Amino acid sequence: MHALVSRIRRLAPSCGPVRLVGVDGHAGSGKSTFAGRLADGLGGAPVLRLDDIASHKELFGWTGRLSSQVIGPLGRGERASYTPYDWRARAFGPPRPLPPAPVVVVEGVGAGRRALRPYLALLLWMDLPAEASWARGRARDGEEQRHFWDGWVGAERRHFADDPSRPFADLLVRECGKGYEVLPGPAGAVDPHPPFTHGDGPSAVC
Numbered sequence: 001m002h003a004l005v006s007r008i009r010r011l012a013p014s015c016g017p018v019r020l021v022g023v024d025g026h027a028g029s030g031k032s033t034f035a036g037r038l039a040d041g042l043g044g045a046p047v048l049r050l051d052d053i054a055s056h057k058e059l060f061g062w063t064g065r066l067s068s069q070v071i072g073p074l075g076r077g078e079r080a081s082y083t084p085y086d087w088r089a090r091a092f093g094p095p096r097p098l099p100p101a102p103v104v105v106v107e108g109v110g111a112g113r114r115a116l117r118p119y120l121a122l123l124l125w126m127d128l129p130a131e132a133s134w135a136r137g138r139a140r141d142g143e144e145q146r147h148f149w150d151g152w153v154g155a156e157r158r159h160f161a162d163d164p165s166r167p168f169a170d171l172l173v174r175e176c177g178k179g180y181e182v183l184p185g186p187a188g189a190v191d192p193h194p195p196f197t198h199g200d201g202p203s204a205v206c
Contacts, residue, residue, distance in 0.1 A: 023105060050110060113159075
């Protein structure tokens with residue numbers, strides 16, 4: 001993970017003083033686990049999980065709330081405060097602070113959507129096919145969430161058909177054993193400054 005962390009720390013701020021790093025991918029692709037490990041590698045960077053911004057009524061219609069509660073304040077160098085959604089209680093909870101740290105990781109389906117991309121310093125895509133991701137997510141959540149998943153799959157298909165993220169990813173992240181392989185993404189394929197040197201390539205982060 002050290003090569004990726006080093007690259008992120010060299011990036012210019014993208015939202016006020018903050019470097020926003022997006023981690024997108026299909027539901028069940030491993031975004032949360034990877035984002036947590038990346039945040040640890042960055043010395044405890046805050047992680048904003050888009051599951052806290054979305055809701056049952058707005059699976060993908062949360063752009064305005066994200067802008068007003070998070071993007072706007074961070075862009076002004078202020079402490080943000082958002083109201084995380086409780087998926088069991090079906091209600092938004094008390095405000096949760098989000099300081100303007102040097103790096104903030106934004107994790108969730110839609111982290112690379114067109115409305116958010118202008119504020120991202122880097123976009124990573126968890127490169128696991130949709131069907132494999134959804135199968136893993138269903139197995140993880142069990143029978144209790146079966147009806148939710150039935151509705152979610154269609155909503156996610158429609159979202160990415162209208163607003164794809166993968167074509168704009170700077171890097172692709174693939175699980176390999178107990179680690180990750182990080183490769184240039186579609187948007188970074190012609191980057192004159194490759195993310196890793198020959199001696200510190202994808203195999204070194206696995």
